[in-house]
Amino acid sequence: MTTNEYTIALAGNPNTGKSTLFNLLTGLRQHTGNWPGKTVVHAEGFFTYKDKQYKIIDLPGTYSLYSNSADEEVARDFIIFEKPDVTIVVLDATALERNLNLALQVLEMTNRVIVCVNLMDEAKKKGIRIDIAKLAKKLGVPVVPISARNEEGIDELLDTIDLMIRGAIQTKPIVIPYSRSIEEKIAKLLPLVKEIVGDKYPARWIALRLLDGDTSLLDALKQENHHSFKEVARYASNRSAKSV
Template sequence: MRNSYRIALAGNPNTGKSTLFNALTGLRQHTGNWAGKTIALAEGTVEHKGKTFQLIDLPGTYSLFSNSIDEEVARNYIVFEKPDVTLVVLDATSLERNFNLALQVLEMTTNVIVCINLIDIAEKQGIKINERILTKRLGVPVIKLSARNKIGFPLLLDTIDRLVTGAIECQPIPTVYQDHIEEEIKKMEPRVSAIIGDRLSARWVSLRLLDGDEKLLQEITKRLGEGRE
């Protein structure tokens, strides 16, 4: 059985994502740049139950479309590099705004843990969050934590461990769009699937193509071309 796994951290700016990364990895981290980009790349490791979790701190973004280099880097890593688990870090005091990114990630990949950070601040503001209801509605584990105070870390690491070992499975609940959009997706999915196979989510790619995401199409064409070489 493998004992090393890649864990990506995604989140909006100022959600405490990098604080979580630093708290988990401590001095076991290094920085550089993403290949061919001037965007900073931070990687680190954390040991848990005989396994090594390699954490990759993705650039902070508000979405995962093709509106900026940061968004492209974060999106491409999740979609094409296929980390074993993606942690989506949300700000407990601003969940509604943060959920946009979380829902995008859930359309792209399966093994996701939603981390609701800054829970200590939210509670002081009288904000109550029921993570069990959110887990049921999203179809993936939802964990409340405070990266600054290291609250919730044992549960987070145990949940990552259970995901990578197959003890639990994620079943993300798909976002349902307006009827005319769903009809277009149904038309496109078989064609997209015939081209990309099971390498990517045909539903997600169909959505992006309907959105006119030409940069993603270029990236897919490039990656498929590399795969034939």
């Protein structure tokens, strides 16, 4: 990959207009196939903006990244292991509360996030008003309102991507607080996780997934040559069992 080529991941719930945005940005410069070892469709496209070449991956539409399905595992693994330069989370402006669940999960995984609130035209028709500035302040990342099918807000989105790539935007994603007992377990797991992965992966998020018994993530991490996670996962399992 050249220094002027960057990768964007496009995440979102089904029916948020994510693929409409993907098609708008890439036009005919796209192709599809299957993810390696999966029956899940892999869509990849390209576009150029301000002398920078972008490869954009349209991740499978999911409601979460908890590895309950092949689609969720594909989306999760790409964000964690491929480390896209920017992850755009597409939300439906008419169902914002439901869609924010996925956005919050992504924000636990990476800080290079742009939240894209799509279907603003539909929200307006329904009398729904969204305070974009307040939402951005709460989430700690840029929030861009668009209507992909009407090609509205796309220039602002592209400018925001460019600013993030150039390092002109500093994000501070919201940290979701959990119950006292869970936070205590996270605190005890963090040193073990950090000892193995350092700064390569989001340690807090990994600790949470291990506490939740996410064996799929454990397998993926072991494939990334982190076999020591077997012992950490056993410790996490013991901690969780003692809380029952």
